[in-house]
Amino acid sequence: MLLLLLILGLGSWLMAPQISDQSSKLAETVPKSLQRLREVVAQHPLLERIVAELPSPEQVSKQLASLIPNAGLFFGGLVGAIVNVVIILFVGIYFAASPTLYIEGFIKLIPQGRRTRIRDVLHQIGRTLARWLIGKSLSMLIVGVLTASCLSLLGVPLALILGIIAGLLDFIPYFGLIMADVPAVLIAFSISPHLALYTILLLTAIQLAEGYVLLPMIEAKTVSLPPALTIVMQLLFGSLFGFAGVALATPLTAALSVLVGTLYVQDVLGERRGLEA
Amino acid sequence: MRFKKAEYHPGDVNMSKVITSRRLLPPPDISVQMNDQRKESPPSEQEQASPATTHRKLMRRVALIDGIGVLFVLALAALWYAADVLLLLFACVLCAVLLQELSEIVQRRLASAASSAWRSSCSCCCSSWASVAG
Numbered sequence: 001m002l003l004l005l006l007i008l009g010l011g012s013w014l015m016a017p018q019i020s021d022q023s024s025k026l027a028e029t030v031p032k033s034l035q036r037l038r039e040v041v042a043q044h045p046l047l048e049r050i051v052a053e054l055p056s057p058e059q060v061s062k063q064l065a066s067l068i069p070n071a072g073l074f075f076g077g078l079v080g081a082i083v084n085v086v087i088i089l090f091v092g093i094y095f096a097a098s099p100t101l102y103i104e105g106f107i108k109l110i111p112q113g114r115r116t117r118i119r120d121v122l123h124q125i126g127r128t129l130a131r132w133l134i135g136k137s138l139s140m141l142i143v144g145v146l147t148a149s150c151l152s153l154l155g156v157p158l159a160l161i162l163g164i165i166a167g168l169l170d171f172i173p174y175f176g177l178i179m180a181d182v183p184a185v186l187i188a189f190s191i192s193p194h195l196a197l198y199t200i201l202l203l204t205a206i207q208l209a210e211g212y213v214l215l216p217m218i219e220a221k222t223v224s225l226p227p228a229l230t231i232v233m234q235l236l237f238g239s240l241f242g243f244a245g246v247a248l249a250t251p252l253t254a255a256l257s258v259l260v261g262t263l264y265v266q267d268v269l270g271e272r273r274g275l276e277a
Numbered sequence: 278m279r280f281k282k283a284e285y286h287p288g289d290v291n292m293s294k295v296i297t298s299r300r301l302l303p304p305p306d307i308s309v310q311m312n313d314q315r316k317e318s319p320p321s322e323q324e325q326a327s328p329a330t331t332h333r334k335l336m337r338r339v340a341l342i343d344g345i346g347v348l349f350v351l352a353l354a355a356l357w358y359a360a361d362v363l364l365l366l367f368a369c370v371l372c373a374v375l376l377q378e379l380s381e382i383v384q385r386r387l388a389s390a391a392s393s394a395w396r397s398s399c400s401c402c403c404s405s406w407a408s409v410a411g
Binding site: 130137 | 370373376
């Protein structure tokens with residue numbers, strides 16, 4: 001565990017200056033690109049309606065700045081976002097360092113006759129989440145590296161931060177990569193419309209490769225969730241809890257499917273096998 | 278009612294239980310006999326309960342159901358207000374699961390690397406010892 005934390009900390013410490021530099025440039029570039037897009041699109045009379053619907057650069061910068069701080073977790077604001085991350089990391093490290101202490105502490109609250117079953121269910125949830133997380137981490141890593149390297153080959157500026165954004169947003173199935181495409185296309189458009197077109201084609205190809213090649217391979221060894229269920233749960237949790245709800249909808253669905261499959265389908269309905277997750 | 282030991286009277290519940298336990302006769306229809314006994318027996322305390330008692334019992338049941346409903350609504354409200362904290366807690370659990378899984382993978386890799394290194398060094402030692410002994 002210590003070795004892992006050391007590797008992660010060293011990696012992020014080495015990358016931090018480049019990331020902070022590129023992210024500040026990204027925050028300046030995106031509103032300018034949007035302004036340029038508005039000007040170009042406004043020249044075409046048919047697209048004027050679309051221009052009217054587009055948000056102003058000020059609105060975009062405000063929304064981008066408030067996306068992560070107002071993620072829907074406990075602490076709000078920019079400082080709150082950092083506090084959230086610190087809490088998640090520290091509590092996560094404490095949980096990971098001695099998981100038995102917390103699991104057994106929780107199980108002591110359950111009546112004695114049901115303890116074995118609940119322990120079994122908790123282990124099943126843990127296994128499912130672990131497999132899903134490993135698969136998703138692998139997918140995020142591949143998508144991030146692929147996006148960054150392909151964008152830098154195309155000559156799109158700020159390729160590193162765009163790759164990191166694509167990798168991080170890949171945590172959210174289906175909607176994440178679409179959200180990640182927007183800044184990349186805008187930045188490419190600020191250089192030339194042709195580059196924007198190539199960027200769109202490239203990002204679409206990466207999405208298709210992820211959806212049809214990478215994910216089936218990963219899901220065959222980890223966890224596969226029905227796509228319609230995942231999207232419905234994302235919409236539901238997103239409308240209830242905001243961005244954090246959308247981000248955490250898929251692991252919550254995986255955990256809930258294990259809970260329903262074991263405690264309801266197996267225990268109440270008497271089926272031998274629960275829901276496949 | 279008392280019976281002689283070996284005698285069997287058709288319709289006698291106790292005796293038929295004894296016989297059916299020895300697999301001699303099929304079980305008689307007990308429910309019919311129970312209904313007959315109920316008809317014959319004097320009305321119980323429950324049947325003799327006054328309308329006031331019945332009303333009190335009904336009120337108690339209504340209060341219980343209302344209480345369960347209120348508790349359910351309160352639990353939902355608490356869940357709604359604590360949703361942010363619960364999401365944060367779930368994120369912590371996800372982080373813990375990921376860290377633990379990654380550390381297990383690193384541990385496994387290190388252990389396998391260490392064991393292969395140990396095996397190769399051990400085989401080197403063994404071969405050198407064999408050559409020395411030979």
